[in-house]
Amino acid sequence: MLPYFYSRFAALGSTLFACLFLLQGATAHARDGVPVTVVEARRMPIFRQVPLTGTVTSLRNARLSPATSGLVQALNVDAGSRVVAGDVLLALDAELAALQLESAQARAEQLRNALQDARRRLSEARELIPQRSIAETAVRDLEAEVAEDEAALRQAQAEAGYQGALLERHKLRAPFDGVVSARLTDLGEWVAPGQAVLELVATDTVRLDFPVAEDFLPAIERGGEVRYSLNASPGETHTGTVATVVPVTDPGARTFLLRVEPGAGAPLLKPGMSVRATLALPADREGLVVPRDATLRYPDGRTVVWTVHSRDGELRVVENLVEPGLQFDGMVEIRAGLEPGTRVVVEGNESLQAGQAVRIRATASRR
Structure with a gap:
């Protein structure tokens, strides 16, 4: 019975010792005060933030069309294919064009031979002039024949060049590096100039397009910073710059187009991606601001900021009911209460x- 009593007493003693230790620690913590980080409220220019939703677009987006009519004989790409400038994307049936080129080249060769013969006869005739063995009129006729043959050869060469260019135009080549976004034809279809057969989008040069209400037009400046994030990675924020502003793009909606350059260090952007941005515009006034973390909002609508004051040699906190204003760049405007x-x-x-x-425990640095 005694060993059991001693063991229970020892356990109770350990519990009392632990409680006394915790109580001592709590008393010391209360004496030292609750550790907090502070920063001074200060005045600075006020900005208003305008949330924007836009789209990543390409600087070059082409609907490709063949330069001549023909039957689609080869289709080397599909939607999603990545191509390099100069790649053959589509080829038309070029049999007839090749035959016409061969005929034109043969005609040019025939005229070249005729010109060489005419020049030879003219050269021989000129050698006979000092001997008066040929009439001067015959020499003039040979000179005219050579001139006509030269003109005919130039015409035939031009025709052969035309047929060669026409044959080359039976191939549709990529005008720039990019990705095929749509295929609008298939093998065996007849296509004609002006008929779009493929859509090509450049992916190396993109921009961010945002529709913005006309009320903000006077405050937007070219080169201003715009912070944006992609819906694909909402936790990452990047900085772009205003490239240009198109004043009127949708008269009915009273909006204009804001184009933003992604900036250095931008993530991989693909045309068609959704993007969100925040446009900071000056409010043309100064005001008192505190970091957003300094404000506490309650369900009843109150906004409170705790301040630190020295009282009787100790630092104590005071609850301040404040009137918040605009929020921007991690800061909150305080219109009253501080x-x-x-x-x-x-x-x-x-x-x-x-x-x-x-x-x-620390004083936060000013931004």
Whole structure:
């Protein structure tokens, strides 16, 4: 019976010792104060943020058409195929064009031989002139014949060149590097100039297009920064610059087109991707601001900021009911309820109580 009593007593003693140790730690923690991080409220220019939703578009997007009529004989690509400038994408039946080229080249060769013969006879005739063995009129006729043969040869060569170019135009080549976004024809179909057969999109040069309400047009400047993120990776934020503004693109909707360059270090962007952005526009005024982490919003609509004040040699917190204004770049405008230079709590403010003692563990740097 005694060993059991001693073991129970020892266990109770250990529990009491642990409680005393925790109570001592809690008392010391209360004496030192709750650790918090603070920053000074300050005045700065106020910006308003405009959320935008847009699309990644390509600088070059072409609907390709053949330069001549013909029957589709070869189709070397499909939607999604990546091509390089100069690649043959589509070929038409070129049998008749090849025969016409062969005929034109044969005609040019025939005239070339005739010209050589005419030049030979003219050269021989000129050698007989000093001997008065040939009439001058005959020499002039030979000169005219050579000139006519030269003109005929040039015409035949031009015709052969035309037929060669026409034969080459039976092949549709990629005008730039890109990806085939759509195939609009198939083998055996008859196509004609002006009829789109393929759509090609360049992927190496893209831009971000956003429709923006006309009210913001006067405040947007070329070269201004725009922060954006892709729906495919919403947690990553990137910075682009305003490239150009098209004032009127949709008169009915009263919107204009804002085009943004992705900027250096941009992620892999593909035409058609959805993108979200935030446009920061100056509000033409200064105001008192605090970091967003310094504000606590309650379900009843109140917004509170905790501030640190020295009282009786100790640092204690005070709850301040504030009137928030615009939010921008991680900051919140405070229209009423705070004074510039006041130290506000940005970390450790979730469970504070009015008048509670605190200790400053760090002072957040100003942005």
